[in-house]
Amino acid sequence: MSVQECEFRNIDLKAGDQLKIQGKVANDPERFQIDLGADNDNLALHFNPRFQEDDSAIVCNSKHESVWGEEERHEKNPFEPDTAAKIIVKLAGDYFEVELPDGKEIQFPNREGLDIINYVRVKGDFKVTSFKMY
Known part of the structure; x- marks a missing residue:
């Protein structure tokens, strides 16, 4: 499978959305x-x-004006090669x-303090089959 990329712009996600x-x-x-x-730089x-x-x-991690912040590492990766996966991201404000x-x-802090998320990208060795905002 080649590297996949799926990008969404001008969306309107805020605290309470998933x-x-x-x-x-x-x-x-x-x-x-x-x-x-x-955007990609923020x-x-x-x-x-x-x-x-x-x-x-x-x-x-987070990125501010193209500069990466400090990484937070979670040593357990539950994703398995060649399997379907579901990821739910909840926006909780902070x-x-x-x-x-x-x-x-x-959990990861909203270091950028963004009230509205208007850019989402999924890239790499994962093929998106469903994308839902609610």
């Missing part, structure tokens, strides 16, 4: 990412599962809550 992304992890994945923010949430043998983790396929949740 984003449900369903798709399939590639057969031999290296990584994929889900980015939420104002990301309130960069959610990045990694599958390398020496770096199997979920990394979360933080994001990401529900993983195994039912666990990761």
Whole structure:
């Protein structure tokens, strides 16, 4: 499976909203990412599962004017190669809550303090089959 990319602009997500992304992890994945923010240079949430043998983790970060913040690493990556997965991102105002396929949740602060998310991108070794905002 080649690297996939799915980008949404001019959307209007705010505190209390949720984003449900369903798709399939590639057969031999290296990584994929889900980015939420104002644009590609200003990301309130960069959610990045990694599958390398020496770096199997979920990394979360933010980006302000093209400069990355400090990474938060979660050593347990529940995503499996060649399987369907559902990810739910809840916008809680001061933080994001990401529900993983195994039912666990990761919280990440809204460092950018964005009240409205109008940019979402899914890129990498994950093919989106369903995208729902509610």
